[in-house]
Amino acid sequence: xxxxxxxxxxxxxxxxxxxxxxxxxxxxxxxxxxxxxxxxxxxxxxxxxxxxxxxxxxxxxxxxxxxxxxxxxxxxxxxxxxxxxxxxxxxxxxxxxxxxxxxxxxxxxxxxx
Amino acid sequence: xxxxxxxxxxxxxxxxxxxxxxxxxxxxxxxxxxxxxxxxxxxxxxxxxxxxxxxxxxxxxxxxxxxxxxxxxxxxxxxxxxxxxxxxxxxxxxxxxxxxxxxxxxxxxxxxx
Numbered sequence: 001x002x003x004x005x006x007x008x009x010x011x012x013x014x015x016x017x018x019x020x021x022x023x024x025x026x027x028x029x030x031x032x033x034x035x036x037x038x039x040x041x042x043x044x045x046x047x048x049x050x051x052x053x054x055x056x057x058x059x060x061x062x063x064x065x066x067x068x069x070x071x072x073x074x075x076x077x078x079x080x081x082x083x084x085x086x087x088x089x090x091x092x093x094x095x096x097x098x099x100x101x102x103x104x105x106x107x108x109x110x111x112x113x
Numbered sequence: 114x115x116x117x118x119x120x121x122x123x124x125x126x127x128x129x130x131x132x133x134x135x136x137x138x139x140x141x142x143x144x145x146x147x148x149x150x151x152x153x154x155x156x157x158x159x160x161x162x163x164x165x166x167x168x169x170x171x172x173x174x175x176x177x178x179x180x181x182x183x184x185x186x187x188x189x190x191x192x193x194x195x196x197x198x199x200x201x202x203x204x205x206x207x208x209x210x211x212x213x214x215x216x217x218x219x220x221x222x223x224x225x226x
Contacts, residue, residue, distance in 0.1 A: 031212055040122065043204070043216040050212070058213075090158065094212060100146050100165075102206075102214055104158040 003027055006091050006105035013081055014113050021076040021108045023091030031094040032074040033102065036060060036087050043090065049074055081112045116140070117207050119217035126195045127225050133180075134190045134220045136205030143167075146208040147181065147188045152219075153201040161203070164188065192222075200224045 004025040013019055025032070030051045035043040045058030049068040063085075064078050074093075078085055091105040117138045126132035138147070145166045152158040164172045164181050171179050176196075180189045192199055205217040 033214075040218060042117070042218045043214075045213065048213070100208060101148070101160055101163055102208075103160070104150075106157045 004091060004093055004103055004105040006089075006108050008108060009106060010109045010111075012111045012113065015080075015082055017081050019078050019081055019110075021078075021089055021091075021110070023074045023076070023105055024072050025074075025093045025103075025105075026072060027093065027095050027103070028071060029093035029095045029103075030071065032068070033092040033094075034058075034064075034066060034074070034076050035090040035092065036062070037090055037107070038087050047076065081110075083112045086110060086112050116215040117205055117217040119205055119220050121220045122218070123221045123223070125223040125225055126192070126199075128195055128197060130195055131191060131193045132195055132222065134192075134203050134205075134222070136188045136190070136217055138186050138188065138205070138207045138215075140186065140207065140209075142209065147179075148206040148208065148214075149177070149179070149188075149190045150204045150206060150216075151199075151201045152204065153198075158204070162190065195224050197224050197226065 007022045032049045034047040037043050044060035046060050046062040047066040049055045055066050066076050089108045092102045147164045149161040150158050151161045162172050162174045162177050176193045178191045202219045204219045207215045
């Protein structure tokens with residue numbers, strides 16, 4: 001398995017709270033991604049980064065923000081959590097022989113009450 | 114528009130038998146990558162197999178093989194000698210040259226003892 005970590009694994013929080021989901025990888029990968037995954041649905045790209053100080057929004061409209069100050073660290077922040085943010089969030093980075101494969105973290109399951 | 118389509122939300126297979134999971138995709142590009150990922154319940158998503166579009170030979174990884182039909186834009190996964198540990202959600206994914214990945218909605222595979 002790839003060395004990519006996410007914390008917390010599970011989070012239950014009240015509406016309006018600010019939360020940060022952590023993602024880190026020890027593989028030195030430049031490209032990192034955040035996906036939102038709901039049961040029975042495809043993964044939706046919400047943010048990605050091609051390197052330090054590079055961040056872009058993905059296809060899914062999101063009220064979250066990301067930062068990339070260090071290569072290994074790509075945190076996702078929700079300024080004001082809402083029940084519609086309840087989902088699983090997956091972090092990934094690209095590596096592999098030709099730099100073409102995504103490696104995933106274990107995910108964070110978020111429940112907003 | 115959906116780029117990757119998995120038409121089988123659920124599949125089941127008897128232990129030691131063979132099962133094929135279907136995936137079709139839409140692209141106008143000639144060079145790209147295709148992937149199958151496995152996501153066991155409450156566990157990390159891991160790469161099962163990858164295929165480079167310019168390679169005509171079908172990729173194989175132990176009991177897992179693909180049937181890549183480029184003209185038909187089809188990329189099915191065959192699991193031989195199915196084991197209980199193969200039970201999981203399987204996602205087909207397509208990678209565009211811009212390093213963005215597109216995922217299907219997944220197929221839930223049950224292995225019957």
